[in-house]
Amino acid sequence: MSDSAAPVGDASGLQLTLKVWHPGCWSIEVTEDRPGGLLAHAVYRTAEDNVRSLFTAYGDTTAEVDALVDAIRDSEHTNSVLELEERYGSSVSTPEAGGVARELFVEETPEHSVNDAFVSRGFLHDQPIRIVDGEEFWPVFYRGSRAELEATLEEIREERDADIEVTRISSSGPPQGSTHRRVDRLSEAQRDAYELARAEGYYSWPRQITVRELAEKQEVSKTTFLEHLRKAESKLLDP
Incomplete structure (x- = not known):
């Protein structure tokens, strides 16, 4: 290193x-x-x-x-x-x-x-x-x-x-405009969906929870949850 x-x-x-x-x-x-x-x-x-x-x-x-x-x-x-x-x-x-x-x-x-x-x-x-x-x-x-x-x-x-x-x-902080800054651009619903998916093992392999189960935890439809999650992923991962 x-x-x-x-x-x-x-x-x-x-x-x-x-x-x-x-x-x-x-x-x-x-x-x-x-x-x-x-x-x-x-x-x-x-x-x-x-x-x-x-x-x-x-x-x-x-x-x-x-x-x-x-x-x-x-x-x-x-x-x-x-x-x-x-x-x-x-x-x-x-x-x-x-x-x-x-x-x-x-x-x-x-x-x-x-x-x-x-x-x-x-x-x-x-x-x-x-x-x-x-x-x-x-x-x-x-x-x-x-x-x-x-x-x-x-x-x-x-x-x-x-x-x-x-x-x-x-150890210096990320430059202006890096991916780190994009977390602040997530809507509340997008941030909640992403953090819940991380916490519940959605990104683990093998996957520990389904989108339907995550949606039920947030008491929203599967389509609504998936929309929030995909938009969050796009903002975080797309340079």
Whole structure:
């Protein structure tokens, strides 16, 4: 870890970058032996309870990106791949993003996604996740001390059989406009739905409660609860 002398337990929390590997992940598998890479911008739950993610596939040449997209379509861990009109590609600023970029919606079942394992424990995405050479790099914000962070990461490692390494850490507060600020933009109903889902194990694997059961706890319809929860997730996860 870098910045090892930074103070512990700063009330503003921790900013860090995590290097993550976990089994059954299509994005890790398709980038392991191929040039180019992926940027994961946002993660959503569909009404059917699948996971749909917005990605940029990038590379130095059209052939590299074509091969990457074909591998995503062929993966046994993806359900569908939808190409979009360019949204993020023109503004990709990482040095690895070469001259070709393509925007994708990729749908999968939640079985091999680790996003919920992080979200349910209070991690918030600060920037897009970068996947290159078979590894994921997660820039995240975590409200808590370093001791709490280590214990939380160990829980995720054991729960998801994941390798997680902290490659950068800072105790300074998040910059203006980061994901952390979005919590304040949730409506009361959205915040209540999200906090209840976290507390009751909705984001755990295996899932400990259904949307219908959560709605019953709040004494609202399933449709109403799901609407509040999806809007909260969108505000928290979409950069």
